[in-house]
Amino acid sequence: MSAALLIDFGSTYTKLRAVDLGARRILATAQGPSTVTSDITIGLDLALAALAAKLGHLPTFAHRLASSSAAGGLRMVTIGLVKELTAEAARQAALGAGAKLVGAFAYRLTAADIGSIETLAPDIILLAGGTDGGNAEVVRHNGKRLAASGLQCPIIVACNRDVAEEVVEGLTSAAKNAVLTRNVMPAFGVLEIAPAREAIREVFIARIVHAKGIDRAAAQVDAVLMPTPAAVMEGARLLSEGTERHSGLGDLLVVDIGGATTDVHSVAVGAPRRDGVVQYGLPEPFVKRTVEGDLGMRHNARAIVQAASSSAFAVRAGLTEAELEAMLDAIEDNVERLPTSPHEVALDEALAWTAVRIAVGRHAGTSEIVQTVQGPVTMQRGKDLSGVTTVIGTGGPLAHGATPASVLKAALADATDPFSLRPVRPALYIDADYLLYAGGLLSAIDPDAAFEIARASLRPLEEREADEPRSQIA
Amino acid sequence: MTESSTALCAQGAAINKTLITGVIGSDTHIVGNRILSIALEKAGFKVIALGALTPAADFVKAAIETAADAILVSSLYGLGELDCRGFREQCIEAGLDDILLYVGGNLVVGKRSWEETERTFLGMGFDRAFPPGTRTDAVVDALNRDFAARSAPTPSA
Ligand code: B12
Numbered sequence: 001m002s003a004a005l006l007i008d009f010g011s012t013y014t015k016l017r018a019v020d021l022g023a024r025r026i027l028a029t030a031q032g033p034s035t036v037t038s039d040i041t042i043g044l045d046l047a048l049a050a051l052a053a054k055l056g057h058l059p060t061f062a063h064r065l066a067s068s069s070a071a072g073g074l075r076m077v078t079i080g081l082v083k084e085l086t087a088e089a090a091r092q093a094a095l096g097a098g099a100k101l102v103g104a105f106a107y108r109l110t111a112a113d114i115g116s117i118e119t120l121a122p123d124i125i126l127l128a129g130g131t132d133g134g135n136a137e138v139v140r141h142n143g144k145r146l147a148a149s150g151l152q153c154p155i156i157v158a159c160n161r162d163v164a165e166e167v168v169e170g171l172t173s174a175a176k177n178a179v180l181t182r183n184v185m186p187a188f189g190v191l192e193i194a195p196a197r198e199a200i201r202e203v204f205i206a207r208i209v210h211a212k213g214i215d216r217a218a219a220q221v222d223a224v225l226m227p228t229p230a231a232v233m234e235g236a237r238l239l240s241e242g243t244e245r246h247s248g249l250g251d252l253l254v255v256d257i258g259g260a261t262t263d264v265h266s267v268a269v270g271a272p273r274r275d276g277v278v279q280y281g282l283p284e285p286f287v288k289r290t291v292e293g294d295l296g297m298r299h300n301a302r303a304i305v306q307a308a309s310s311s312a313f314a315v316r317a318g319l320t321e322a323e324l325e326a327m328l329d330a331i332e333d334n335v336e337r338l339p340t341s342p343h344e345v346a347l348d349e350a351l352a353w354t355a356v357r358i359a360v361g362r363h364a365g366t367s368e369i370v371q372t373v374q375g376p377v378t379m380q381r382g383k384d385l386s387g388v389t390t391v392i393g394t395g396g397p398l399a400h401g402a403t404p405a406s407v408l409k410a411a412l413a414d415a416t417d418p419f420s421l422r423p424v425r426p427a428l429y430i431d432a433d434y435l436l437y438a439g440g441l442l443s444a445i446d447p448d449a450a451f452e453i454a455r456a457s458l459r460p461l462e463e464r465e466a467d468e469p470r471s472q473i474a
Numbered sequence: 475m476t477e478s479s480t481a482l483c484a485q486g487a488a489i490n491k492t493l494i495t496g497v498i499g500s501d502t503h504i505v506g507n508r509i510l511s512i513a514l515e516k517a518g519f520k521v522i523a524l525g526a527l528t529p530a531a532d533f534v535k536a537a538i539e540t541a542a543d544a545i546l547v548s549s550l551y552g553l554g555e556l557d558c559r560g561f562r563e564q565c566i567e568a569g570l571d572d573i574l575l576y577v578g579g580n581l582v583v584g585k586r587s588w589e590e591t592e593r594t595f596l597g598m599g600f601d602r603a604f605p606p607g608t609r610t611d612a613v614v615d616a617l618n619r620d621f622a623a624r625s626a627p628t629p630s631a
Pocket of ligand 1 (some may be wrong): 375500501502503504505506507509510546547548549550551552553576577578579580581582583584604605606607608609610613
């Protein structure tokens with residue numbers, strides 16, 4: 001038997017998935033606490049002991065691969081020129097690399113901006129600005145500001161190529177760790193984020209893993225390959241595109257609800273599906289990730305409620321506003337709290353439903369009818385996801401919730417929001433064993449096995465359940 | 475029809491200059507703008523064509539990021555004056571104080587004379603306004619002259 005161990009060093013848990021590559025099946029799952037703040041190997045040892053207990057003994061693993069979102073995840077700041085152009089391209093590159101964006105800046109950095117970046121203390125900065133042959137002066141200015149700052153983190157330079165080397169040299173001679181990569185927007189409206197994404201991953205492996213103390217587990221792990229959100233993205237891409245031997249699932253959407261954020265990944269071109277629709281704005285990455293930092297089931301429960309308006313939310317959860325208030329206070333007092341009473345279960349479902357609703361709404365494109373002298377013209381912003389055929393839910397609230405189908409249905413198109421280009425009639429699945437990240441990690445080694453294992457762990461949500469009227473959560 | 479081989483080319487200071495083109499506002503008349511963009515590209519300019527239905531702010535954003543040397547705005551459907559209001563001010567706001575601004579297409583509305591129309595657009599801060607039926611050669615010629623004038627050393631006072 002050729003076995004592989006896939007590890008997710010998370011912020012709360014160290015999760016393990018042991019798989020049999022030959023038989024294409026999952027052997028066991030186990031978890032331990034996350035102990036990155038003291039010594040990451042403690043939590044890993046506990047998780048391995050739990051795994052050994054389930055299996056009788058630990059197999060010899062041919063591959064031991066890890067992803068990490070521990071120690072705050074990969075915290076990044078992005079800098080670009082125009083907010084909607086290179087600054088947006090830089091954001092897309094960072095999100096696509098699985099980073100947690102802690103700050104996004106545009107135009108000329110001021111002394112105050114540098115002060116805030118120093119306070120944010122990111123793990124990596126991505127510096128963009130100007131198309132190739134375009135504006136050079138602003139990125140030059142921003143490079144100088146960074147060079148003169150007290151920042152010590154690696155700075156990836158992905159700007160106008162005319163000045164990129166000069167900017168890197170300026171940073172290097174100020175003793176900064178600067179890395180040169182290709183421009184995120186080489187020509188106007190052309191998004192080329194793959195090289196920057198790759199550079200971010202290389203810096204993550206070479207430096208951040210060590211800086212965060214994750215490499216203490218080096219004796220038990222062959223490689224920490226990427227941040228966990230990037231592994232989930234890779235898993236999504238694998239399922240969508242398939243391998244040489246397996247045809248993929250086609251256009252798909254992954255919704256990942258967590259305690260602090262809700263992530264949405266789409267793998268789809270998302271071009272207009274009707275004739276005569278005018279696409280507007282920057283082109284969208286084929287594999288796109290958005291992170292809603294204000295939509296987390298635990299750390300941001302109140303923000304979710306506010307986004308939906310408290311009174312409407314209380315009705316949805318079948319609670320009085322007073323009950324809702326008291327329960328939100330309780331969650332804020334203890335973010336690790338798991339629901340026990342039926343009221344708490346109803347609250348969690350309403351939180352999950354609302355988070356999915358809003359997060360997918362922000363991820364999906366919109367269509368807008370512009371009145372012209374000649375009559376109406378439809379303009380599309382972002383991706384048209386109405387043709388997406390597969391929607392996958394992952395993360396605790398979906399995998400362990402009582403009615404995952406109705407929660408996931410919040411991702412779908414509905415008549416109350418006709419201009420949101422959400423999936424219309426996809427098949428709904430739950431990533432029951434939390435295997436997407438494992439599939440993403442494994443895809444680099446054995447894509448066929450990775451595909452089969454990840455595919456097999458998708459549990460279809462039966463129509464019956466999906467069509468059941470929501471009892472308490474409308 | 476064959477391409478005229480005697481079409482004017484960018485000369486001197488104008489060679490390789492970056493130009494933004496597009497049709498402003500809710501205007502879908504793309505044909506003339508496309509012909510113009512292709513002709514300018516062939517003449518030796520670097521053209522960033524934003525196409526039809528382009529909001530004013532997008533011309534400015536594209537010009538900042540690409541460090542463009544000129545913006546050529548087309549308006550055909552009769553609302554050009556409305557759509558172009560504040561265009562120069564937006565450019566100044568964005569730090570493009572002396573970018574070259576042209577407007578053309580079908581700017582005359584109703585019974586207004588071309589002279590009056592031209593005055594209106596020049597008053598709005600455009601460097602040149604072009605009447606309907608302007609040939610692309612005339613545009614290349616104007617760009618050559620304007621870029622030459624801008625690169626000429628300023629006489630010391
Ligand atoms: C084809 C056409 C349409 C087509 C457009 C198809 C398309 N997607 O392109 C359709 C049928 C959709 C259409 C619709 C309308 N049209 Co129409 N249309 C025309 C028509 C017949 C030809 C335009 C054309 O393509 N010309 C050929 C090109 C090569 O010439 P050009 O555009 O002038 O461009 C040249 C130069 O002007 C110059 N140039 C262009 N831009 C610039 C910019 C700069 C900076 C410079 C230097 C030079 C320059 O370079 C080009 C090459 O030489 C004109 C009448 C005409 N004969 O001009 C009316 C005309 C432009 N339309 C008109 C109107 C009113 C409309 C509608 C409002 C009608 C309606 N009520 O529904 C709608 C508006 C639609 C909208 N929202 O934009 C009026 C505009 C009146 C005005 N300006 O006061 C015109 C003038 C007809 C008229 N005499 O009434 N139209």
